[in-house]
Every structure is written in C-alpha cells, then in structure tokens.
Amino acid sequence: MAGFFTKITNDIADLLFPRSCAVCDKPLAAHESSICTGCMLKLPETRLHEHKFNVMEQLFAGKTPIERAAGFFFYERHNKYARILQSIKYENRPQIGYELAALYARKLLDYGFFSGIDAVIPIPLHRSKLAIRGYNQCEYIARGFADTAGIPMLKAVIASRRHDTQTRKGIYERYLNTRGIFSVPRPADLEGQHVLVVDDVVTTGATLLSCAETLQSAVHDIKISLATLAVARLE
Numbered sequence: 001m002a003g004f005f006t007k008i009t010n011d012i013a014d015l016l017f018p019r020s021c022a023v024c025d026k027p028l029a030a031h032e033s034s035i036c037t038g039c040m041l042k043l044p045e046t047r048l049h050e051h052k053f054n055v056m057e058q059l060f061a062g063k064t065p066i067e068r069a070a071g072f073f074f075y076e077r078h079n080k081y082a083r084i085l086q087s088i089k090y091e092n093r094p095q096i097g098y099e100l101a102a103l104y105a106r107k108l109l110d111y112g113f114f115s116g117i118d119a120v121i122p123i124p125l126h127r128s129k130l131a132i133r134g135y136n137q138c139e140y141i142a143r144g145f146a147d148t149a150g151i152p153m154l155k156a157v158i159a160s161r162r163h164d165t166q167t168r169k170g171i172y173e174r175y176l177n178t179r180g181i182f183s184v185p186r187p188a189d190l191e192g193q194h195v196l197v198v199d200d201v202v203t204t205g206a207t208l209l210s211c212a213e214t215l216q217s218a219v220h221d222i223k224i225s226l227a228t229l230a231v232a233r234l235e
C-alpha cells in the first residue's frame, strides 16, 4: 500500500514538475531516472576497460605510473551527450553523476577493474568554487563508484590553490595551470594503498596528472588508478 501511495505521489510530482532527459530534454517516464531509455541505448560508450593499455592509459604513459584507467562514454563538445556533464556540473543535477557512475561501476566490476583498490578519491574543488556551486560534482561521481564497488570514498586530496578555467587553454598551458594546485593533508593514511582517483571528464589529462603526481610525491608506496564519466575525443 505504501508503495502505491509513493507511486501516486511521484506521478503527481511528475505532472507538477516534469522531469526531463538530461540529453534530449524529452519528459522522462516514471521508471527513468535522469536519462531516457533511447538516449541511454545510444550512449557512446568507450569500452576502454575491456582493453589493455587503452587510449586513456596511454595518455599518462611515461609521465606518471598509473595502474588502470577508464571512462564511461566519449565526450565531444558539440555532441548532445556533452549536456550530461553540463547538467551535472552547472545545472544542480549532480545526482546524474552518481547514477551514471554506479551504472558504469557495475560494468567495471565484471572486468575486475576494482580489484585491489582500497579507496576512491574525488578530484577536489577549491573552496571558493565550492561556495559558488554548492557541491563538488566529482564527489557524487566518486560516491557512485565507491558505493557500487563497496570501497570507501576518501576526500584525501584538497585543492590548495585555485586554478583558472581550462577550456580555452592549450595542452602545455593546461599542464602548467594545474601544477601544484593539489595537496594531501594526511599522506600517512594512504601509505601502501591503491587508490582510484575520479574526475568528471578527462581531456588532455592535465588535472588527473597533476593530482596523481601530487599523490606520488606525497605518499610513500602508493598505486594509482583513474576513472571518469567522460573521455574527450581531442579535437
């Protein structure tokens, strides 16, 4: 009976505040949570986790040691799927990040991607940006991975310096821009651990590289893997 009333309440809520698909904007059916079934079926999945030394892992080769790296779907700025990241980051819908990460984590579990991983660490947001946005979208994504894989999420890295927006910068500029922005307040807690660092999207890899380098230099005997929701096809 309680379920019946919950359903009625949800149906009324849908009528009053129609929820729309984060990709195509069409109204969602009651069983759809943030992306409609049609858009979900056509999601441009990378399937990177199915390949050894995949393109995302190659991005970090020779720069910093990375155990494994994978992201859920391909991101192109003018593709309608780019709207997912927009909604998560700027439109107060970070829950979509949690749901997609949980969905991807279920696929990754089948490939042993989380094997040996001790903690999930979100890329932090500087407190000045956090004050404006009200939430860190990476934390929602990291929690989606962590809850599904049954691994704790640790906010072990902090953003000690603010960095400018990366969008209009070149690869080398992005690298310089992200150097020294992160720090690890309690490095001993991570000693001997294998951590999964999580970001919303990987483009040139500059942000993840900077975070991984910080962890490598601050923590004795650490292993690092990376996971994102989106993987940019470089234009």
Ligand SMILES: [Zn+2]
Residues within 6 Å of the ligand: 021, 022, 023, 024, 025, 026, 035, 036, 037, 038, 039, 040
């Ligand atoms: Zn849709």
